[in-house]
Amino acid sequence: MPGDRLTDEDRQHIAAGLAEGLGFTEIGRRLGRPGSTIMREVARNGGPEGYRAQRAQEATRQRARRRRQAKPPAPPIGDSSHGRDPQAVQDITQAFATLLEQQGMPRMAARVLACLHVTDSGILTAADLVQRLRVSPASISQTVALLEQQGLIKRERAPGGRRERYVVDDDLWVRSTLAALRMNESLAAHSQRAADVLGAATPAGARFGLAAQFLLLVNESLGQVMRQWQEGQADRQS
Structure with missing residues (x-):
């Protein structure tokens, strides 16, 4: 058959x-x-x-x-420090990666970011990521380049060594939000330009005009949130 x-x-x-x-x-x-x-x-x-x-x-x-x-793949690595349950750590890592993927992030990028995020140091080398995620070094290299381009991680040299390591810090979502603000500003400007070219009274022009208004409103709200966050951080550090 x-x-x-x-x-x-x-x-x-x-x-x-x-x-x-x-x-x-x-x-x-x-x-x-x-x-x-x-x-x-x-x-x-x-x-x-x-x-x-x-x-x-x-x-x-x-x-x-x-x-x-063929031997089954090695079990995933979980963090057992601070008395943590390694399986619970692995479960929350996978759940976080899945959430990022559902938000539109590529699967491998979501896995790398989640893996970095759950470490206390926020630092892993390429070899660490290969071992934890059971993927090829090439996959890690390509993914790290994407995340670095988006400002979600930083690349640095390990002290006293030649190996690179990848860092995610407490300002991850601040940088991500700032990147979103810049993107929204660009989209709003282009939308307004399109509305002017197409004619604000036409259906297409009106569509772009509404988009520009919405994006500017979102940016205004996000900007206010960012200012409140920065003021709160300054107060905690003083």
């Missing part, structure tokens, strides 16, 4: 069809399977010239055996 695993008999038919000079589509039609299935089977087992049914069957068994014997 289409979708089922190829059997030894199927592979015998494939080898016979190739010997007849049949194409993948015709062989698939005779077996009741997509031609793409036949093409992948032949490509991974020697190609049209080197395909042998018995050898392909044995290679499939070996691949299945290796998958069964």
Whole structure:
């Protein structure tokens, strides 16, 4: 049946069809399977010239055996300092990453940011992140570049060493909000310009005009919040 695993008999038919000079589509039609299935089977087992049914069957068994014997991934690392339950730490880290992802952040960026955020130091190296997240160094490098560009983390050299480390501090959401303010200002300015070009009385122009008004109102409120926060921080430090 289409979708089922190829059997030894199927592979015998494939080898016979190739010997007849049949194409993948015709062989698939005779077996009741997509031609793409036949093409992948032949490509991974020697190609049209080197395909042998018995050898392909044995290679499939070996691949299945290796998958069964593969070691399960190491359990995630949780923070057990300060008497914390490592599993509870891991759960809250995953929940925070999921929330960030639902807000539109790319999955890997959300995982890296959450991983940094739950550490007391707020500092991890690339090797730390690779170990904790079980991903490749390349994935970490690309993700860190994105987060740094957005001002969500900082990159610095470890004292007395050559390794870089990545830092998230208490001002993370302050910087994120300031970035949002700047973006809103730019969007509001462009929206107002579009309204002027299109004509404020036209449907399209009115749409842009309303957008500009809303964004300016949001920025006014956010700006007030930022001032209150900064005044509160100054009072606590005095």
